[in-house]
Amino acid sequence: MKAAYKNILVINLMHIGDLMLVTPVLRTLRSNYPKARLTLLADRKLGDLVAYNPHIDDCILLDKKGEDNHPLSFLHFVQKVRKHHFDLAVNLHRNERASALAAFSGASKIVGYSKPLFSFFFDRVLPNKKAVMHQIHSHFEVLEKTGLIDHIDDGGLEMELPPGAMERAKRIFAEHFPAGKKVIALNIGASWRTKRWLDGYFAEVADHFLRRDYGIAFFGGPMDTALVEACIEKMEEKASPHLHVFTGKLSLGELAGMLKQCVLFITTDSGPMHVGVAMRVPIVTMFGASPVPGFYPYDERDVLIKTPVGCHPCGKHDCPLPGEENMKCMKTMPPEVIIKYAEELLAKYETEAGHLPRAESYVCRVIDLQKEEG
Numbered sequence: 001m002k003a004a005y006k007n008i009l010v011i012n013l014m015h016i017g018d019l020m021l022v023t024p025v026l027r028t029l030r031s032n033y034p035k036a037r038l039t040l041l042a043d044r045k046l047g048d049l050v051a052y053n054p055h056i057d058d059c060i061l062l063d064k065k066g067e068d069n070h071p072l073s074f075l076h077f078v079q080k081v082r083k084h085h086f087d088l089a090v091n092l093h094r095n096e097r098a099s100a101l102a103a104f105s106g107a108s109k110i111v112g113y114s115k116p117l118f119s120f121f122f123d124r125v126l127p128n129k130k131a132v133m134h135q136i137h138s139h140f141e142v143l144e145k146t147g148l149i150d151h152i153d154d155g156g157l158e159m160e161l162p163p164g165a166m167e168r169a170k171r172i173f174a175e176h177f178p179a180g181k182k183v184i185a186l187n188i189g190a191s192w193r194t195k196r197w198l199d200g201y202f203a204e205v206a207d208h209f210l211r212r213d214y215g216i217a218f219f220g221g222p223m224d225t226a227l228v229e230a231c232i233e234k235m236e237e238k239a240s241p242h243l244h245v246f247t248g249k250l251s252l253g254e255l256a257g258m259l260k261q262c263v264l265f266i267t268t269d270s271g272p273m274h275v276g277v278a279m280r281v282p283i284v285t286m287f288g289a290s291p292v293p294g295f296y297p298y299d300e301r302d303v304l305i306k307t308p309v310g311c312h313p314c315g316k317h318d319c320p321l322p323g324e325e326n327m328k329c330m331k332t333m334p335p336e337v338i339i340k341y342a343e344e345l346l347a348k349y350e351t352e353a354g355h356l357p358r359a360e361s362y363v364c365r366v367i368d369l370q371k372e373e374g
Contacts, residue, residue: 002147003109005033009086011041011102011112012093013062015191016252016271017295019046020278021135022092023053023158028143029090030055031153039084041101044068048252049275052160060084064097074100082106090148092139094128111146130294136362138294156362157278157298162253169250169257176217176244182350183215184342185259185281187267188231189224189247192317194289195269197330197338199227203234204335205266205342210237215244217262219255219272222248263350264342273297280356282345283364284338288329289314292366300361301349303341305333308370333369341367 008029012022019042029038037057042050044061051059060081062068068077074097081101091102091112099114103121111124119125124146129138136154143149177183186206190196206216218228228247232238246258256275259265265276265283269290274297276283283302287295291313296304306312307329311321319327349356 002032002150005036005088005109005148007037007039007084007086007088008033009039009041009081009084009089009102009105009107011089011091011098013041013043013064013095013098013101014093015043016046016049017269017274018093018135018271019043019049020157020159020271020274021295021298022139023050023055023278024136024154024156025090025092025139025143026053026055027155027158028140028149028151028153032149032151039086041081046252048162048165048256049159052162053158054160055158062097062101077101078104088148090142091122092142111148112142131291133293134296134298135294136298154362156359157274159256159275159278161256162251165251165253166257166260169254169261172246172250172254173258173261177215177242181215181242182263182353183217183261184209185217185219185262185265185267185276187219187224187265187270187272187276188227189220190268190270192289194314194316194319194327194329196227197268197286197288197333198327199231200234201330201333201335201338202231202266203236205338206231206243207235207237208335208339209342210240210242213242214263215242216240217258218243218245218247219250219258220247224248260354263353264346266338266342269295277302280358281353282349282356284342284345286330286333286338288312288327288333289316289319291315296366297364298362299359300363300365301345301356301359302364303345304364304366305337305341306366306368306370308332308368308372337367337369 039058041060044063086107089107094113099118103118260279267273286305
């Protein structure tokens with residue numbers, strides 16, 4: 001029988017996708033502790049993703065690279081956390097800063113992932129099994145093995161948009177695309193170079209769908225601007241009035257609102273991919289360096305193309321292979337493969353764009369090119 005915790009802290013200081021993968025945990029904790037006060041501690045710049053989550057009561061935001069990025073400021077932040085008098089802290093981010101925040105949170109019970117230096121302060125430390133199971137399932141295992149929950153309430157990825165974000169997104173969409181235009185979203189950036197599909201391949205895909213009279217919308221953060229520009233330079237249909245670039249121009253809330261209006265999302269393994277899952281837009285994604293079990297798009301409607309190369313998943317940020325072998329994982333997933341499965345999803349779901357119900361299953365379809373070639 002689980003204890004009756006009344007004041008619960010969940011910590012995750014990772015990037016966009018990692019934070020989105022915590023949302024099923026928030027639903028599950030709320031389902032198990034309906035009367036508890038539930039607080040999430042996250043990176044301030046990602047506040048749009050979680051601040052309005054219906055399953056939490058409060059959101060504490062840490063300015064990782066700003067005002068809280070100093071030893072003295074961090075100590076003040078720890079004191080701020082301790083003033084909440086949490087009786088349970090669940091750490092779902094295994095790095096020094098998150099581990100320290102959990103360890104010194106003052107919570108009566110502390111569980112989750114931890115660096116060895118801080119594990120002494122934890123009541124129970126568990127491994128992150130993202131290499132062998134989905135990251136969400138590893139998080140659920142933390143809750144189960146520490147006796148925190150009686151049941152799992154998995155509603156998939158969830159994101160409640162900040163006030164006004166959807167209205168702004170609709171206005172931006174209408175300013176760029178005519179009414180009724182079916183738009184395909186592209187995200188070509190990723191935190192690792194080894195997660196990025198070739199820009200020339202993306203150019204071929206964009207050209208194909210523009211010729212089929214779809215609109216094309218490029219998304220991504222400011223760091224992706226040069227990648228998008230290089231991609232567009234390789235396009236034959238770059239002058240199309242139905243090609244628009246929103247890279248680096250949207251808040252996370254606006255990005256989510258824009259994706260919700262698209263009929264399909266073709267994307268790398270990236271944070272925006274998981275935002276797209278939460279917005280229930282059908283997805284085609286390509287996995288090279290990433291482990292499929294840990295981070296596949298969490299929706300049965302989505303399609304993941306798995307590279308056929310033997311070194312997958314390397315988990316490396318840069319490909320060590322020389323010459324033509326460099327980035328061969330991405331080179332061996334040609335545009336015609338992505339187009340094939342994109343066409344399949346469009347035929348099945350494009351008329352339901354923006355209105356797809358919650359998935360019944362969260363295991364996406366995996367296309368293993370190694371098996372297909374064999």
